Amino acid sequence: MSVAVRGVRNALRNKTRSVAVLLVLAVAIGLTLSMLVAGEAVAGKLAALRDDMDTTITVRPGFGPEVDVEDVPTLGEAELAAVSDLPHVTEASATVSAMLETPQPEEEPEGTSSAVQIGPGASFGTTDLKSGMDPDTVGAPEGVAFPISLTGVTGDRDSEGVRYDLVEGELPDGAREAVISDKIAEANGLGLGDTFTAFDEEFEVVGVAESGDDFDSVGVVMTAETVRELSEVEGFHSFAIDVDDPDHIASVQEAVVAELGAAFEVHSQADSVMQASAGLETVEDITSVGFWVSLGSAAVIVFFTLAMTVRERRREVGVIKAIGGTDRGVIAQFGVEAVVLVSLATVLGMGVAAASSDVIADVLVATNSTAAEDTDGGQTLSGTGGKTIRVTGPGQTIEGGGDLIGEVTAGIGPRTIGVGALAALGIALLGSAVPAYLIARVRPAEVLRGE
Amino acid sequence: MLLVEDVAKRFKSGGGAVDAVDGVSFEIATGTFAAIVGRSGSGKSTLLGLLGALDSPSAGKITMDDVDVTALSPRGQVAYRRDRIGFVFQQYHLIPDLTAVQNVMLPMEFAGRRTAERRARAVELLDRVGLTGGKQTRLPGRLSGGEQQRVSVARALANRPSLILADEPTGNLDSRNGKRIITLLREFAGGGTTVVVVTHDRGLASRADLTLAMNDGRIVHRKSKT
Numbered sequence: 178m179s180v181a182v183r184g185v186r187n188a189l190r191n192k193t194r195s196v197a198v199l200l201v202l203a204v205a206i207g208l209t210l211s212m213l214v215a216g217e218a219v220a221g222k223l224a225a226l227r228d229d230m231d232t233t234i235t236v237r238p239g240f241g242p243e244v245d246v247e248d249v250p251t252l253g254e255a256e257l258a259a260v261s262d263l264p265h266v267t268e269a270s271a272t273v274s275a276m277l278e279t280p281q282p283e284e285e286p287e288g289t290s291s292a293v294q295i296g297p298g299a300s301f302g303t304t305d306l307k308s309g310m311d312p313d314t315v316g317a318p319e320g321v322a323f324p325i326s327l328t329g330v331t332g333d334r335d336s337e338g339v340r341y342d343l344v345e346g347e348l349p350d351g352a353r354e355a356v357i358s359d360k361i362a363e364a365n366g367l368g369l370g371d372t373f374t375a376f377d378e379e380f381e382v383v384g385v386a387e388s389g390d391d392f393d394s395v396g397v398v399m400t401a402e403t404v405r406e407l408s409e410v411e412g413f414h415s416f417a418i419d420v421d422d423p424d425h426i427a428s429v430q431e432a433v434v435a436e437l438g439a440a441f442e443v444h445s446q447a448d449s450v451m452q453a454s455a456g457l458e459t460v461e462d463i464t465s466v467g468f469w470v471s472l473g474s475a476a477v478i479v480f481f482t483l484a485m486t487v488r489e490r491r492r493e494v495g496v497i498k499a500i501g502g503t504d505r506g507v508i509a510q511f512g513v514e515a516v517v518l519v520s521l522a523t524v525l526g527m528g529v530a531a532a533s534s535d536v537i538a539d540v541l542v543a544t545n546s547t548a549a550e551d552t553d554g555g556q557t558l559s560g561t562g563g564k565t566i567r568v569t570g571p572g573q574t575i576e577g578g579g580d581l582i583g584e585v586t587a588g589i590g591p592r593t594i595g596v597g598a599l600a601a602l603g604i605a606l607l608g609s610a611v612p613a614y615l616i617a618r619v620r621p622a623e624v625l626r627g628e
Numbered sequence: 629m630l631l632v633e634d635v636a637k638r639f640k641s642g643g644g645a646v647d648a649v650d651g652v653s654f655e656i657a658t659g660t661f662a663a664i665v666g667r668s669g670s671g672k673s674t675l676l677g678l679l680g681a682l683d684s685p686s687a688g689k690i691t692m693d694d695v696d697v698t699a700l701s702p703r704g705q706v707a708y709r710r711d712r713i714g715f716v717f718q719q720y721h722l723i724p725d726l727t728a729v730q731n732v733m734l735p736m737e738f739a740g741r742r743t744a745e746r747r748a749r750a751v752e753l754l755d756r757v758g759l760t761g762g763k764q765t766r767l768p769g770r771l772s773g774g775e776q777q778r779v780s781v782a783r784a785l786a787n788r789p790s791l792i793l794a795d796e797p798t799g800n801l802d803s804r805n806g807k808r809i810i811t812l813l814r815e816f817a818g819g820g821t822t823v824v825v826v827t828h829d830r831g832l833a834s835r836a837d838l839t840l841a842m843n844d845g846r847i848v849h850r851k852s853k854t
Binding site (some may be wrong): 179183186187190492493496497498499500501502503506620621622 | 710725734735
């Protein structure tokens, strides 16, 4: 009977204790693997978030509670040129917004031809277009006529910095060209080359864009120059600034604030992603610490189990040495014993990990995402370098960290199994190191003690 | 020939030291059945451990068939115990999860013998000590004390040792089984193996070729039949 076979048999010699040790060890190893799997899932999500991160910064005049309407600063050509020249800015575009009143089904709206000022920079005009919005979407009664948003652009992005997704055609270039949303196109039976009126002027449809959401975030799109002319607005309502790399977003935000002054709202979707990422990074740290703590716990369990076994079999070790067994052989036998226990526990632990890693990842991510939202739900200033660059009002909901994170899926793959096997070996080696030392110290003369 | 020259073993005890074996000298010819007798604490078992290289003496020299046991390295001591010594213990000290035959095979495994050879020799030895048939494949827990001690004797003989050291081999046995073990050991001595037995058993000592009586770590009396 070889050392290996004796080690295997010894591992299962005391069945009750072996089962108890296996169960405890399986939980520890299961937690170790769960932490590994959850950590990997979170790391993967972090990388995916980073890869998908929108590197666009938007700039708008600040509308804080203490800012008078007359004091709202203007974004003009000079400001657009200034931010375009900033380092790491690849492109900067501007938008100007207005609203188009749609025909009322029962009662004709008053003031049809002149633009109505309703706030700093926003103007109303009329149009013969019907809105593409479904009243059911907002629970409005049947027949309600929703206004249509009109956006003037210098580039290919809307006021939120989102690139238009054209279903057909192209963005407007001429003074009497327009892009309409696919909802409006469908509601009005319009296609490329058809015309409609706005501000009593006739426009040709040169493109149809994806509506974006139920509320139709596209509406009608014209050149910025045209909308400024029609709505009699000077300057722009927003900038969209493209940054060359996610790592440069914060520095460009700071540079924009430094260039334009603190009265502007400088925002990046990366802010929300970074907040969500911060939560995930915490989760990653927790899983990393959890991995090592669980691994250490498993090693400690193996250590105490073997130390107890060595202590119990001290005389047996002495006998083996007395009849010609070497230290190396006896240590190998106990090493095999440790490897058998840990291997069986690892198989069980894989089951524990398969059952718990998803739950652990979900709970950790949910807890930390909630924390990220809570800290930003009220009147919270967010900025970089100590400067205030964004104000979120009370009751407003920031882009939720959880929404940005989406789902974090943890699963056991070949890599986890490989790492699990290595971890098991590590645990066995760590846990049996001291017992091996104790074995080496057992003198064969022990066998004569107490005879 | 086993030659013991002025051997001493001193143990530290509290602030002082105890001379468990104190300047012991004797020689035992090959094939002798020798008994070491004495009261508890007289140093018998300590001396046995020194003869079997389980421990190293504080002073003196032990020579076994021209091998200076006291000069052996730890690795040399392991080889000496494995190849030249057979131990029989009062508590048998069989490995509990190995069968009788597997217990006897164990020293041969340490000596690097092939499995078939080990098994054949183990069965032969167990037959020789009178443990036959199904009892050979029983675990020690399912054997009587006398049967376990016979397995222990068979294990001691596994590697054809030149010296068998037995520590109170009949101490846990009834008189019938005790006599049987004594007869076995006596037979082996007659076959050319030196047997040294530490015992309180007067019956066993009376059958020895050489009796050494110890007290306070010293040989206080020796009696030879030859």
